[in-house]
Structures are given as structure tokens and as C-alpha cells.
Amino acid sequence: MNLKGLGLLIIAAALLIPTASANIAAENYEIEDITVTAEGRLVPNYGYWVFGEVLNDGGYNIRDVVVEVTTYDQSDGLLDTLTITIAPRIIDAGTKASFFVKSTVPNQVYDVWVRLQSYKETEFSNFPYIEITNVSPVSEGKITGTVTNTHPSININNVEIIATFYDYQGYIDDIKTYGVNEYGVFTAGASEEFTIESDIWTPYTVSLIPNCDLYARNPTLMMNISEKNPIINENLRIDFDVYPKLPDSIITVTFYPPSGGAFPHNAHLYLDGTYYVNMKPTETGEYTVSMEFLPTLVNGSRGYVEGAYIEDTFIAKAAPVAPPTITGSNTTTTDTGNSTDTSTDTSSDTSTDSITEQITSRIPGYSFVSIMLGLGVLSMIYRRRL
DSSP states (O other): OOHHHHHHHHHHHHOOEEOSOSSSEEEEEEETTEEEEEEEEEETTTEEEEEEEEEEOSSSEEEEEEEEEEEEOTTSOEEEEEEEEOSSSEEOTTOEEEEEEEOSOGGGOOEEEEEEEEEEEESOEEOTTEEEEOOOOOBTTEEEEEEEEOOSSOOEESOEEEEEEEOTTSOEEEEEEEEGGGGSEEOTTOEEEEEEEOSSSOOOEEEEEEEOSOEEEOOEEEEEESOSSOBTTSOEEEEEEEESOOTTOOEEEEEEOTTOOOEEEEOEEOTTSOEEEEEOOOSSEEEEEEEEEOOEEETTTTEEEOOEEEEEEEEEBOOOOOOOOEEOSSEEEOTTOOEEEOOOOOOOTTOHHHHHHHHHHHSTTHHHHHHHHHHHHHHHHHHHHO
């Protein structure tokens, strides 16, 4: 029990509230958002009974609620102290549950005190798939109706209907229970007609509450994408979490790339109960990531965690392109767009062969002209000799 609950119990122990008389006793007992109402009366042929209700008017569910009833004689002498564990086991926020208990010394009861002995806050609620329909008006202390297990796949054990009958003034006349399939297995999708009859023929209205061994929890899913604009072909990590943390939780993570299709991934479980997935986006564009928690039974047949689904997106981008660098033997191009001549002339100015070679390589037809001039000179020399 948390410190808040312990503090409430200390207050409860100090605030025992006596009821008004031995035959009819009604007094409210309040602790913050929880109210216990009770009335005690002598029922002919049945003894002295205390009927009551626990109203949970807070913003959270409570479970394992125990009410203590103490009876006294006319001289304030203690007769007996009785405890009753409230059914259903969980009282959802904004709802109430009824109780009754019989005194062991009915002919001497004069005062009745009630108090809330203990309770716990819980994240779970009553199993939401037991549906009661077609309820008839109360007639001669009797009602009829239909109960259905609306879940598509889960069979439920020990299902009962708690019927609280009220008189014209709103006081509890009687409390009866009906065991579905005689408290055996109530299979998924099955329905059963029921009849519940009070021992007292004066009831005016009735409240019906389904109860079973199974309780439910709507999980909270969380997703954190480490980079909302990752680079393609680079590692991307996505963290997931689910509450409540269950050792047999089943997590499905699916990636939907821009080009279509679906690619499921296995989520790896950390020691602290969180999950993560590493992946590499292979194309640019928007990816959708979904996280699905499959319905899970826990603690045998006692607990059930609902399925849940969330999704998020990220946009993968191409890697940035670096500026090009081009190098050559004579010219280097930089990112400024300017060219620098780096060649060096190593020729000698006094070398005729070098000059001739340069001219020959730079003036088209130079070799042909030189040959023709040489032939002309030889022809003139030959003629003079003749």
C-alpha cells in the first residue's frame, strides 16, 4: 500500500461513525473521494443485517476494498466486528459497489459503526467485455436479462452478476448474485439468459454489476525516433515503451517506406523493459512507423491487457554531395572557378636545336620550306660549275 493509502487508513481508524439506532442505521463515512454508506436493520426471519455501498468518486480505480462493520449494544458494549471484502474486486472511478454482512448477535444490536479498513489504487479496471442487456423491470422481486461475453477470442472464468435491489426510498432491500454457466467457463461470443429473484418482494429498482476473475488494463504506448530527418543507408534507432510492463508483452513494429509495402521488425527488449529497433532507410521520402501491442493475458486468467496502436513518421534524405576537386599536370581547378598555370619552361635561349624544335612544333609547313630552299641553293651551285 502506498503512503497515501496508509494515511487514509490512519484517518479512517480515528473516525468511526456511529449510526442512529439499532433497527435502522444509516451514516456516511468519507475519506477524500471514497464514501461508505451503510444501514443496519432487523430483517424478520433473517436476523440483523448491515447493507451498504462504497462509492468511488475519485479520478482513479481502487481494488481489494475491505469494509469493517462493528456492532454495539445499548450500553455501548462491543458485540462483534465483521469485515467484508467488496465485490467486484475493482471499483472503477465514478462507480459503486454494494455489500452486506449479518450480525452474530441480532437481538442486541443498537448501534452500527462502519469504516473503510483498506484499499489500493490500481491501473487496472473491470473486464469490459461482459455485457448485460434486455433487463426487465423488477416485478415481484424478480428480473430477467441476457449476459454476453462480447470478446472475440477470450474465454472467461467465474463470471457472476451482482444484483442490488432497492426500495422506493433508495435503501438496499437485498443483494443477490447469479453465476453465469454455474460459474464455469463463459466462452467468447457466448450469451446466456438469466433470472434473479430477491427474497423480499418490495424492491422497486435494481442495479446489475458483472464480475469475474479477469481484469483489464489499457496500455500506454510510447515511441521516440532518434532522428526525424535521417540520411539514407545510415543507422536509425527507434525506442519504444509500454506501460504496464509485462514480461510476456508482444510488440510488433512495422515500417512503411515511401514506395509502398510493409516491413515488420522484431523489437529488442532492454533489461529495463523498454524496446528498440535499429534500421537503415534505403530510399528518400516519408516513412511511417507503427507500434502495435497485442492483447495479452497475464497472471494466468486474472489479468488482461488490451491491444493498442500508435504510429509516427520520419523523412529520409539523401547524403549531401561534396564539392568536386579536379587536378591536372599543368592546371588545378579550385572551388573558386579560377585556373592557375603551373607549367615551367626549362629550355635554353642559346640552343639552336631547341629553338628550331620549338619553331618546328609551332609553325605549320616550316620543314617543307627549309627543304625547298636547300634544294634551290644546291641547284645554283651546280649551274656555276657548269
